[in-house]
Amino acid sequence: MAEKxxxxxNEALGEAxxxxxxxxxxxxxxTPQSELTEYMSRRLPEVGGxxxxxxxxxxxVNMLYGASCMGVRVMxxxxxxxxxLMQEGISxxxxxxxPAVFINxxxxxxxxxxxxxxxxxxxxxxxxxGHGDYRLIVLGPSTIQEAIELVMLAFDLADEYRTPVxxxxxxxxxxxxxxxxxxxxxxxxxxxxxxxxxxxxxxxKPNKITSFDLDPYKLEEMNLRYExxxxxxIANEQRWEEExxxxxxxxxxxxxxxxxxxxxxxxxxxxxGIKVGLFxxxxxxxxxxxxxxxxxxxxxxxxxxxxxxxxxxxxVKLAVKDNAKTPFYGRMGGVVPxxxxxxxxxxxxxxxxxxR
Amino acid sequence: xxxxxIAAGFGGQGMxxxxxxxxxxxxxxxxxxxxLPSYGPEMRGGTANCTVIVSDKPIGSPVVATPTEVxxxxxxxxxKFSPALVENxxxxxxxxxxxxxxxxxxxxxxxxxANEIADELGNLMxxxxxxxxxxxxxxxxxxxxxxxSALEHKLMRKKKELLELDIKAFERGTALL
Numbered sequence: 232m233a234e235k236x237x238x239x240x241n242e243a244l245g246e247a248x249x250x251x252x253x254x255x256x257x258x259x260x261x262t263p264q265s266e267l268t269e270y271m272s273r274r275l276p277e278v279g280g281x282x283x284x285x286x287x288x289x290x291x292v293n294m295l296y297g298a299s300c301m302g303v304r305v306m307x308x309x310x311x312x313x314x315x316l317m318q319e320g321i322s323x324x325x326x327x328x329x330p331a332v333f334i335n336x337x338x339x340x341x342x343x344x345x346x347x348x349x350x351x352x353x354x355x356x357x358x359x360x361g362h363g364d365y366r367l368i369v370l371g372p373s374t375i376q377e378a379i380e381l382v383m384l385a386f387d388l389a390d391e392y393r394t395p396v397x398x399x400x401x402x403x404x405x406x407x408x409x410x411x412x413x414x415x416x417x418x419x420x421x422x423x424x425x426x427x428x429x430x431x432x433x434x435x436k437p438n439k440i441t442s443f444d445l446d447p448y449k450l451e452e453m454n455l456r457y458e459x460x461x462x463x464x465i466a467n468e469q470r471w472e473e474e475x476x477x478x479x480x481x482x483x484x485x486x487x488x489x490x491x492x493x494x495x496x497x498x499x500x501x502x503x504g505i506k507v508g509l510f511x512x513x514x515x516x517x518x519x520x521x522x523x524x525x526x527x528x529x530x531x532x533x534x535x536x537x538x539x540x541x542x543x544x545x546x547v548k549l550a551v552k553d554n555a556k557t558p559f560y561g562r563m564g565g566v567v568p569x570x571x572x573x574x575x576x577x578x579x580x581x582x583x584x585x586x587r
Numbered sequence: 588x589x590x591x592x593i594a595a596g597f598g599g600q601g602m603x604x605x606x607x608x609x610x611x612x613x614x615x616x617x618x619x620x621x622x623l624p625s626y627g628p629e630m631r632g633g634t635a636n637c638t639v640i641v642s643d644k645p646i647g648s649p650v651v652a653t654p655t656e657v658x659x660x661x662x663x664x665x666x667k668f669s670p671a672l673v674e675n676x677x678x679x680x681x682x683x684x685x686x687x688x689x690x691x692x693x694x695x696x697x698x699x700x701a702n703e704i705a706d707e708l709g710n711l712m713x714x715x716x717x718x719x720x721x722x723x724x725x726x727x728x729x730x731x732x733x734x735x736s737a738l739e740h741k742l743m744r745k746k747k748e749l750l751e752l753d754i755k756a757f758e759r760g761t762a763l764l
Contacts, residue, residue, distance in 0.1 A: 237611050237620070263626060346627065407649050408607065408622040410614040494647030569652035 235410040240375045241266035243411055244308065244334055244400065245274060247382035252417045253304040253332070254280035257294040259287060259313060262346040263402035264336035267308045288313045292320025299329040300440050302428025304386050308334035310402075311352055312343060315360065321395055322361030325457070326442030330389035332382065333367075334398045336405040339565030347565025348402035348488055353542035356399050357516040364454055366461055368396040368468065369515040373491040376411045378404055381513070383414065388468065390423045392460050399515060401538070403488045403567060470513040471522060479508030480581050482530045482555075484523065484547045486512050488567065489536050495570040496577065503574075505581050515543070523550035531584050532556045536573055539563060556584075588643050590728050591651045593668050595636035596660025596681070601715030604741070605658070606637035608719060611740060612733035613641040621649035634663060641728055656726065658718055660701070665689055679722055681714065697725055697764070704759050713756035720760015731761060 238246070245267045248256070256271040268284070275282040285291045291307050298305045309317065314335045324331060337352045339345040356369045368388050372378035378400060385396040427438055444450045472490075475497060476482070485493045490511035500507045510526060510533075512519055527533050533555045535544045541559045548557050560576045562568045592609065594602040606622050613620035623638045638651050657672055658679040659665035669678050669689040678694045683702030699721045701714040716738075723734055735754060742750045 235614055237607070237614050237622075402626075403623070403649065406624055406626050408610060409646075409649075410620060492648040492650065494645070496647070498647065567650050569650055570648045571652050 235412055237408055237410050238375065239266055239408050240378060240400070240404045240406060241336065242270045243375045243379050243413075244382055244398070244405070245270040246413060247379040248306045248332065248386070249274060249278055249280070250414055250416045251304065251383045251386040252419055252422050253306045253386065254278065254419070255298045255303055255305040256280070256307065257283050257285055257291045257298070257305070258307050258309065259285055259291055261310045261313045263338055263348070263405045264308050264310050264334070267334065267336070267405070288316035289320070292317040292324070295331045296320055296324050296327070296329060299324065299331045300327075300429045302425035302430060304330075304332075304390075304422065306332040306334065306386075308336065310336045310338045310346075311340050311349075314352065315355070318361035321367070322359075322363050322365060323442045324395045325361070325365035325367070326363065326453070327440050328393040328457070328460075329395065329440070330386075330393055331395045332385045332389055332398065333395060334382070334400060337399065337401040339563070345565045346402065348404075348406075348538060348567055349563065349565050350401060350487060350489065350538040351540070351542065351563065352399065353515065353537070353539060354545070356397050357518070357546070365457060366516050368392070368394060368464060368517075369399050370396065371399050371486040371490075371513060371515045372404060373487050373511065375404065375407070375409050377513075379411055379413060388464075390425070392464055393427075394460065394464075399487065401488050402565070465517040468514055469517050469519040469522070471519040472509070472511040472513060473522075473526065474509045474511075475506065476508040476510075476526060476529075478506060479530060480506045481577060482508040482510055482526060482533045483536060483577070484510045484512070484533055484543065485536045486515060486543060489538060492568065492570055492573065493536070496573045499570055499574050500577060503578065505577060507577060512543070518546045518550070520546070520550040523547065524552065524554065527551040527554040530555050532558065532580055534577065534580060535559045536568065536576075537561045538567060588728075589646075590641045590656065590726060591654045592639045592641075592656045592658065592722075593636055593651065593654040593671070594639065594658040595634065595664035595668055596658075596715075598633045598635040600635075600660045601712070602635055602658070602660065603637050605715045605719050606639040608734060608737045608741060609639050609641065609722075609729065611737040612729045615733045615736055616729055618642060619644060619646050621646050623649040634667075636664065636668070656722070658722060660684065660714070660718070662687070669694065677725065679718060679725070681718060683714070697721060699760070699763060701760075705756065708752065708756055708759065710752060713753060716753050716756040717760040720757040721763050722760075724761040724764045731757070
């Protein structure tokens with residue numbers, strides 16, 4: 232294994248992309264992810280890559296569209312309002328089946344919001360923030376080390392399924408530092424071939440990349456193809472972590488930063504004699520419905536905790552159905568819940584169900 | 588063993604760097620560490636703080652509601668963070684800038700005239716490193732050599748005199764206790 236280095240999350244996300252073979256980054260600075268943009272501006276020229284700061288996020292996403300057509304690995308990073316500006320282009324890229332990685336270091340919202348960590352962009356990410364019938368693969372890292380791994384994975388999944396992929400981080404993951412190990416730099420020769428790319432049609436039939444067809448029957452065919460891809464992704468790519476499930480008094484569903492805070496809560500709860508299980512989705516789309524449904528049959532309560540008003544909660548309810556109660560606790564506006572306040576909630580829920 | 592530190596002061600007093608040096612030194616000793624900055628629309632002269640956890644076990648939450656130690660470089664930082672300390676927690680005060688007692692009586696208070704000593708050394712900028720010396724000596728959570736290695740790493744691209752000054756400042760801090 233490589234030696235450990237102490238890095239800021241934003242810089243780790245950027246380095247991971249470069250090690251995954253990304254050589255094209257287009258972006259526009261926005262807090263709390265600006266260090267990522269800055270890092271790419273310094274680092275990409277060192278590896279023969281291209282860094283370009285666009286005049287807006289609308290330009291950024293269309294630059295990604297163009298570069299992705301060439302068959303190269305491309306990425307941008309932004310934070311909530313910036314990601315909203317990209318939605319039209321993301322929908323076009325989904326329609327044109329163009330691989331790309333989007334990192335959203337989420338901040339408080341809606342609107343301009345603030346610059347503190349939040350999880351209020353879950354529905355936008357997982358249900359399609361742009362128009363039309365598409366989904367992004369959405370990955371939710373909870374530590375910087377996991378963020379590195381998921382950025383690498385994001386590029387592979389994007390290429391394999393020809394789809395934009397979103398890494399849904401938050402201000403905490405972007406701003407904090409912890410020791411990590413980086414994987415080896417991936418050689419560009421080992422990246423997957425892309426025979427569909429626009430590389431000059433010398434000696435072959437021209438390729439065509441488009442997001443639409445005006446003939447509804449042909450457009451429906453395209454939609455059916457996207458649908459088939461979605462089914463393959465759902466079948467193959469669900470990822471989650473579960474911990475302490477056996478004999479748990481209560482199961483908590485949480486992702487990203489809250490998923491990480493839950494590790495401390497579980498330890499504190501154990502000291503108070505409460506056994507808390509954790510279900511932490513890593514792919515937010517495709518959401519691991521089936522596994523959560525199975526687990527929900529063994530508990531009284533599946534408690535969702537988010538830094539939002541209850542967004543992943545909708546997916547939790549779809550999975551749990553009537554198998555268990557589905558209470559919720561959330562903080563909004565960029566407030567990060569402390570382990571103590573989550574534990575208080577758990578304690579009253581567990582006591583409540585004992586008294587029934 | 589888990590130490591949870593909040594280090595706070597005015598922007599420019601070097602609390603972010605102090606926290607990073609502890610985190611880096613902790614990593615060198617094979618411990619689990621996290622460093623979490625307060626970040627906001629802040630500027631020099633505003634308040635800034637960071638939370639550093641050093642632990643033998645993997646760290647879940649990098650957010651800390653009840654720190655085991657607080658470093659306060661000015662009065663607003665003392666007033667804001669000393670109420671959060673665990674019972675009998677350690678409060679490190681920059682006595683050059685804090686002329687009053689904290690609002691709690693159970694705390695172990697370590698007064699460090701960081702600005703005065705920094706002045707003696709000829710550079711007010713090293714007040715944070717003097718405080719770091721006192722913190723490391725008092726808590727003993729990391730070896731002084733690890734902190735010196737962290738300083739070398741952090742100042743790699745800067746002038747050699749600066750590193751020498753910082754090492755001197757650190758040693759002055761450790762010698763206080």
